[in-house]
Amino acid sequence: MLQVITFWILASVTVLSAFFVVAARNPVRSVLWLILAFFSAAGLFVLLGAEFLAMLLIVVYVGAVAVLFLFVVMMLDVDFTELKQGFLSYLPFGALVSIVLATELIIVGNAWTEANVVVPAGASATPEGVSNVEALGMLLYDDYAYFFQAAGLVLLVAMIGAIVLTLRHKPHIKRQNIAEQVGRDRKTAVTMQDVKSGEGLGE
Amino acid sequence: MWTYFLQPENPGAGFWIADTLSIIGLFMIVLLISLAFLLLMDRKVWASVQMRKGPNVVGAFGLLQSFADFLKFVFKEIVVPAGADRTLFLIAPLITFVLAFIGWAVVPVAPGWVISDLNVGILYLFAISSLGVYGIIIGGWASNSKYPFLGALRSAAQMVSYEVSIGFIIVTVLLFAGSMNLSVIVEQQAGGFWNWNMLALHTLPVPMFLVMIPMTAIFFISALAETNRPPFDLPEAESELVAGYQVEYSSTPYLLFMIGEYLNIVLMCAMTTILFFGGWHAPFEFLSFLPPFFWFAAKVIFFFFMFAMVKALVPRYRYDQLMRLGWKIFLPTSLGAVVLVGAYVAYSGAAS
Numbered sequence: 129m130l131q132v133i134t135f136w137i138l139a140s141v142t143v144l145s146a147f148f149v150v151a152a153r154n155p156v157r158s159v160l161w162l163i164l165a166f167f168s169a170a171g172l173f174v175l176l177g178a179e180f181l182a183m184l185l186i187v188v189y190v191g192a193v194a195v196l197f198l199f200v201v202m203m204l205d206v207d208f209t210e211l212k213q214g215f216l217s218y219l220p221f222g223a224l225v226s227i228v229l230a231t232e233l234i235i236v237g238n239a240w241t242e243a244n245v246v247v248p249a250g251a252s253a254t255p256e257g258v259s260n261v262e263a264l265g266m267l268l269y270d271d272y273a274y275f276f277q278a279a280g281l282v283l284l285v286a287m288i289g290a291i292v293l294t295l296r297h298k299p300h301i302k303r304q305n306i307a308e309q310v311g312r313d314r315k316t317a318v319t320m321q322d323v324k325s326g327e328g329l330g331e
Numbered sequence: 332m333w334t335y336f337l338q339p340e341n342p343g344a345g346f347w348i349a350d351t352l353s354i355i356g357l358f359m360i361v362l363l364i365s366l367a368f369l370l371l372m373d374r375k376v377w378a379s380v381q382m383r384k385g386p387n388v389v390g391a392f393g394l395l396q397s398f399a400d401f402l403k404f405v406f407k408e409i410v411v412p413a414g415a416d417r418t419l420f421l422i423a424p425l426i427t428f429v430l431a432f433i434g435w436a437v438v439p440v441a442p443g444w445v446i447s448d449l450n451v452g453i454l455y456l457f458a459i460s461s462l463g464v465y466g467i468i469i470g471g472w473a474s475n476s477k478y479p480f481l482g483a484l485r486s487a488a489q490m491v492s493y494e495v496s497i498g499f500i501i502v503t504v505l506l507f508a509g510s511m512n513l514s515v516i517v518e519q520q521a522g523g524f525w526n527w528n529m530l531a532l533h534t535l536p537v538p539m540f541l542v543m544i545p546m547t548a549i550f551f552i553s554a555l556a557e558t559n560r561p562p563f564d565l566p567e568a569e570s571e572l573v574a575g576y577q578v579e580y581s582s583t584p585y586l587l588f589m590i591g592e593y594l595n596i597v598l599m600c601a602m603t604t605i606l607f608f609g610g611w612h613a614p615f616e617f618l619s620f621l622p623p624f625f626w627f628a629a630k631v632i633f634f635f636f637m638f639a640m641v642k643a644l645v646p647r648y649r650y651d652q653l654m655r656l657g658w659k660i661f662l663p664t665s666l667g668a669v670v671l672v673g674a675y676v677a678y679s680g681a682a683s
C-alpha cells in the first residue's frame with residue numbers, strides 16, 4: 129500500500145518535472161526541474177530494489193553532473209525571449225524525435241515483459257542470495273569486465289582529449305611553485321651587496 | 332529496545348509510520364538542542380584562542396546565547412530583495428536545512444539506535460552531502476546580486492572538487508569493512524582503538540596504518556572544505572565577497588542556512604567518527620562500562636572541537652591553492668591509497 133502510494137507520488141513528480149524542464153521560461157529553472165526529475169527517478173530505483181543504482185544516480189548525476197550544468201547555465205548570458213523564438217519552427221522536428229524515442233521505449237518494454245530475452249540475472253535487481261551491490265559488481269567485473277575496461281578507456285581518451293584541446297600555457301602569467309616557495313631559506317632569499325656611496329646599486 | 336520498535340512483531344503500516352515518526356522527532360529534538368550548545372562551544376573555543384570571553388551574558392556562562400539568537404532571528408522581518416527570484420530565494424535555505432537533517436537518517440549513534448539501517452548507508456550519506464551544494468548555489472543565484480553569485484560559483488567548484496577525494500577515502504574504508512552498512516563498518520572496528528580504521532593495526536605485519544593515518548587526515552581536511560569551514564570558507568569570504576552566498580539573507584532564512592551548515596559540520600564529525608574512529612566503541616575494552624552513546628557523542632564533540640580550533644588557528648586559503656590541494660594532492664594520494672588497500676584486501680585473504 130505504502131509502496132503503491134510512493135510509486136505514484138514519485139512517478140508523477142518525475143513526469144511533471146520532466147515536463148517543466150521543457151516548459152520553464154528560465155534555463156536555470158529548467159536545470160533545477162531536471163535535478164528534481166533525477167532525484168525522483170532515484171526514488172523509483174529504490175522502489176525497484178536497486179538501491180545502489182539510486183545512490184549512484186544521485187551522487188553522479190545530481191551531485192556532480194547537474195552541478196556543473198547549473199554552473200554553466202548560470203554563467204551564460206542568455207536572452208530568454210530570443211531563446212523562445214525558434215520554438216515553432218523546431219516543433220515538428222522535436223515532436224518527431226520524441227515520438228521515435230517513445231516508440232523505441234515501448235518496444236523495448238514489451239520485449240522485456242513478453243519474451244524475457246534479457247539475461248536472467250538482469251531480470252531482478254536483487255537476485256537471490258546476493259545484495260544489490262554484489263549482483264551489479266559481478267555483472268560488471270566478472271561477466272562484462274572487458275566492456276567495462278573498454279568504456280573506461282574511452283572515457284580516459286575523451287578526458288585527455290578535452291585537456292589537450294583546452295590546455296594553453298600563456299607566456300606572461302606568473303605561476304606559483306609551492307615547493308620552491310617552501311624550500312626558500314636565508315641563503316637563497318638574501319644577498320649581501322656592497323654599495324658604494326653616492327652610486328647606489330645601479331639596477 | 333530500539334530494534335524492537337523498528338521491527339515490531341505485527342507491523343501494521345499505521346503503527347510503523349507513527350513509530351518511525353516519533354523516532355525521527357526524537358532525533359531532531361536531540362540534534363537541535365545539542366546543536367544550540369555546540370554553536371556556543373564553537374564561539375567559546377574561538378574566543379578562548381583569541382583570549383576573549385566569548386558570549387557570557389545570556390544565562391550562566393552564556394549557556395542560553397544560542398536560544399537568544401534563535402529568538403532574535405525568528406522575530407526579525409524576512410527581507411526579499413526586489414530583483415530576487417522569490418520562490419527559489421526562499422526554497423534555497425529550506426533545501427540546506429532539510430538535507431542537513433535527512434543525512435542523519437542512517438547515522439548509527441549506538442548499537443541499533445538508527446532510524447534506517449540502510450545497506451548502502453555510506454553511499455546515502457555521500458549522496459546527501461553532495462546535494463548540500465544546491466542550497467548554496469540556488470541561494471546565491473536567486474539573490475540576483477554579484478557577491479552572492481560569486482560565492483555560489485566558488486562553492487559549487489569547491490564542493491565538487493573535494494567530493495571526489497572524499498569518495499575515494501570512503502572506498503578505502505569500505506574495502507576494510509566489506510560492507511556499505513554503517514553499523515557493520517562500526518562493528519568491524521570493535522575491540523579497542525588499535526582496531527579503528529585510523530590505525531588498522533589488525534592488519535599487522537602489513538603496515539596499513541601508514542596509509543590510513545594520512546587518509547584520516549585528508550578526510551578531515553576534505554570535510555572542512557565540504558562544509559565551507561575555515562580555512563576553506565571562500566564561498567563566504569568576508570574580505571572579498573562580504574558574506575558570499577548569504578549576503579541577501581536575513582532573519583529565518585538565514586537561520587535555516589546557519590543551522591543547516593552547522594548540522595552538516597556535526598554530520599561530518601559523525602562520519603569521521605564512524606569511518607575512522609570506531610563509532611560507538613570505547614578505546615579500551617575495560618572502558619566499555621560507559622554506554623556506547625556516550626563514546627559516540629564524546630568523539631563527535633572532540634571532532635567538533637577540532638573544527639572550531641582549525642577555524643581559530645588557520646588563515647584562509649587562496650582559491651587557486653584550494654583547487655591545487657584538492658585536485659593535485661588529495662585526489663592522487665587517495666587514489667593511490669585505494670590501490671594499496673585494495674591490493675592488501677585482495678592478496679592477504681582478508682576478503683571473504
